[in-house]
Amino acid sequence: MLVVSDLSKTYAPGGEPAMAGLDFTVGEREFVCIVGSSGCGKTTMLRCLSGLIPPTEGSIELEGRAVQGPPEDMAYVFQDYSRSLLPWQTVAGNVSFPLKYKGLSKAEAAAATEEALAAVGLADRGRSYPWQLSGGMQQRVAIARALAYKPRILLMDEPFASVDAQTRAELEDLLLDIWRRFEITVLFVTHDIDEAVYLSQRVLVLHKPAHVFEAIDVDLPAERDQMDTKKLPRFGELRSRVLASLRAPDTTSA
Amino acid sequence: MQPSAVPAPVHRGEVSTPAAGSPRTAGAGPTPVAGPRGSAGRNDGPKEPGRARARLYRFGLGLAGVVGVIALLELVVRLGLLPEAWFPPPSEIFPAFARLVVSGELFGPVGQTLQGWVLGILAAAAVALPLGIAIGSIELAHRLTRFMLEFLRPIPPVALIPAAVLIFGSNLDMKVFLIAFGTFWPILLQTVYGIHDTDPTLRDTARSYGLPRRARLVRIVLPSALPYIATGLRIASAIGLILAITAELVVGTPGIGVSITDAQSAGDAQDVMYAWILAAGLLGFLLNGSLQAVERRVLHWHTSFRGEAR
CATH class of the missing domain: 1.10.3720.10 (MetI-like)
Known part of the structure; x- marks a missing residue:
């Protein structure tokens, strides 16, 4: 459903490319994680994929249509939830404000907001302000906002990087649950190898400048569990493979 | 409301020290300075008594400072440290102010x-x-x-x-x-x-x-x-x-x-x-x-x- 071909981005003419020859495909309802060391161009990649900035070269197709601006079928969850939520709006207001511009009526927007907040377990916090909630809850609000927008694909930029380990595990399981129930496609960027293997069906390892060095299929049982899945020998093997791939000297680019 | 609230403690300040005047004034006045602050207080919902007391204490200290300075001015003028011809004591300014209010001249x-x-x-x-x-x-x-x-x-x-x-x-x-x-x-x-x-x-x-x-x-x-x-x-x-x-x-x-x-x-x-x-x-x-x-x-x-x- 998402086809990225030969995508490159160079900010200053003649300068170092931030992204060079990025190629990958994401299938319908797939959960794909992208890992890469910091500074490898993940942010540039995400900004291009989400249509916020144009690539220098290459193309992005979502459901057969070229991405030229922010697509309607895509919702972007930012890493910095505290900065992507509007502090002057209530939780419900934060979830519903984009819906009006998608053409939903007030009643439809209210219903979608209610459903999305219930899905992330915040049904009773609609009237709170984001800054009255914990970090984990704020990120749930951001996820609810994305869900209410009813995207086909969810783009997530290290969304759980700044919460504590316990909250993070809860949010991971919440996300898996949402991914199944809402039948959406997820493209999840993280620098945490455990998280990438635990969540996804496929891990794309990025090298600098952003390009796919290796794609690793995650052949773990579909049903994931924080304790049991992580105890499997296969989980350990996959982890090591991703780590090795991240550290491997690059042979694909000059 | 301002003028009648302000001169009263001043006369008290003349007889007693400013420090002795403070507990009485703290009890006396949530009104004048609290005006803008009061609106925020309403948002508080269930107000803890400890916080309310702390606020009252802070307000009391602020008021005590004002009363103290007025008393000091009064003293300085009355003692002749400042020439009374150019610096009338607060006990004359406040009544003059009150007269402006009462006559509507203000x-x-x-x-x-x-x-x-x-x-x-x-x-x-x-x-x-x-x-x-x-x-x-x-x-x-x-x-x-x-x-x-x-x-x-x-x-x-x-x-x-x-x-x-x-x-x-x-x-x-x-x-x-x-x-x-x-x-x-x-x-x-x-x-x-x-x-x-x-x-x-x-x-x-x-x-x-x-x-x-x-x-x-x-x-x-x-x-x-x-x-x-x-x-x-x-x-x-x-x-x-x-x-x-x-x-x-x-x-x-x-x-x-x-x-x-x-x-x-x-x-x-x-x-x-x-x-x-x-x-x-x-x-x-x-x-x-x-x-x-x-x-x-x-x-x-x-x-x-x-x-x-x-």
């Missing part, structure tokens, strides 16, 4: 000063806000105007008084022009900064959810610039009052300033002159307090007010 000039203040700031805001939004959101306009603004801003508005008198004569128009010129800059610059400082993540969020340009301005950029604009208005408020009274003093446009010069030239009415000065001070205090109260309500979500709203 309200005409205060109204005239206030009128200039309101019209001047409205005129400034009507131009500065849209202009600031435009400059703040159009990068080219921002770069083009930056140096010019930095150059025009430091011109002391009072330097324009002679020109303003030539153009407008010594009437209300002249006062309004002066205030509008002086308050234009803080409102404009704060608006530009506020618009320009909108968090890029917020802008990206709005764009990624497909908000059109206009909606991004109204729903994202303006609200996030509002705290800056509010600060601009509060600075403008203080400058506006200074300029109003300056225009009145220097040019003789009717208002508090004229009443001050009239009292001065009346010879032995020093206490009346100081009563007018007191009126100017109280007006500034009330204007600032009201603006802060509005700010606290509108910007209850902002980091600087969250503690009180919770």
Whole structure:
């Protein structure tokens, strides 16, 4: 459903490319994680994929249509939830404000907001302000906002990087649950190898400048569990493979 | 309400020390200074008794400070450390002020000063806000105007008084022009900064959810610039009052300033002159307090007010 071909981005003419020859495909309802060391161009990649900035070269197709601006079928969850939520709006207001511009009526927007907040377990916090909630809850609000927008694909930029380990595990399981129930496609960027293997069906390892060095299929049982899945020998093997791939000297680019 | 509340502790201050006066005054008055603060108190919901007591304590200390200084002034004048001919003691100023209130004499000039203040700031805001939004959101306009603004801003508005008198004569128009010129800059610059400082993540969020340009301005950029604009208005408020009274003093446009010069030239009415000065001070205090109260309500979500709203 998402086809990225030969995508490159160079900010200053003649300068170092931030992204060079990025190629990958994401299938319908797939959960794909992208890992890469910091500074490898993940942010540039995400900004291009989400249509916020144009690539220098290459193309992005979502459901057969070229991405030229922010697509309607895509919702972007930012890493910095505290900065992507509007502090002057209530939780419900934060979830519903984009819906009006998608053409939903007030009643439809209210219903979608209610459903999305219930899905992330915040049904009773609609009237709170984001800054009255914990970090984990704020990120749930951001996820609810994305869900209410009813995207086909969810783009997530290290969304759980700044919460504590316990909250993070809860949010991971919440996300898996949402991914199944809402039948959406997820493209999840993280620098945490455990998280990438635990969540996804496929891990794309990025090298600098952003390009796919290796794609690793995650052949773990579909049903994931924080304790049991992580105890499997296969989980350990996959982890090591991703780590090795991240550290491997690059042979694909000059 | 102000005048009757204030002189009472002063007389007490004469007999007892300021320190002894403080517990009594703390019990006496949640009203005058608490005005702006009270609005935030209502948002508190279930109020813990400990916090209420702490607030009362803080308020009591503040009031004790005021009473203490008034008592000290009284003492200094009564002891002859300051010549009484030029510095009437507070116990004469406050009654003079009370007489101005009772006779209604106070309200005409205060109204005239206030009128200039309101019209001047409205005129400034009507131009500065849209202009600031435009400059703040159009990068080219921002770069083009930056140096010019930095150059025009430091011109002391009072330097324009002679020109303003030539153009407008010594009437209300002249006062309004002066205030509008002086308050234009803080409102404009704060608006530009506020618009320009909108968090890029917020802008990206709005764009990624497909908000059109206009909606991004109204729903994202303006609200996030509002705290800056509010600060601009509060600075403008203080400058506006200074300029109003300056225009009145220097040019003789009717208002508090004229009443001050009239009292001065009346010879032995020093206490009346100081009563007018007191009126100017109280007006500034009330204007600032009201603006802060509005700010606290509108910007209850902002980091600087969250503690009180919770």
